[in-house]
Amino acid sequence: MVQLSTETCFFCERPFIFGEQQYYGQYIHQWELCICDVCRSLNWDGINPRYEPRLLAHLSERQLLRPGRSARGLLVLACRVGSSEAA
Numbered sequence: 001m002v003q004l005s006t007e008t009c010f011f012c013e014r015p016f017i018f019g020e021q022q023y024y025g026q027y028i029h030q031w032e033l034c035i036c037d038v039c040r041s042l043n044w045d046g047i048n049p050r051y052e053p054r055l056l057a058h059l060s061e062r063q064l065l066r067p068g069r070s071a072r073g074l075l076v077l078a079c080r081v082g083s084s085e086a087a
Contacts, residue, residue, distance in 0.1 A: 009036035011051050030078045046074020
């Protein structure tokens with residue numbers, strides 16, 4: 001039986017398959033974290049406010065740039081939905 005590579009989603013903290021020609025998530029280089037496809041699709045219009053403190057602490061700790069905010073005041077997700085590439 002083949003052992004598939006997994007990563008853990010930064011937001012929901014659930015593991016997802018990431019490798020061996022199967023990618024159910026994405027690594028966001030600008031933020032140095034992984035996000036699963038479910039969280040990426042649910043947060044396409046901005047990061048859920050419940051994740052904001054943890055994300056901002058993560059970015060601050062690594063001295064990474066903070067994301068901009070949408071017209072609704074939500075942090076903008078640093079990847080394109082429907083694409084495996086970071087924005």
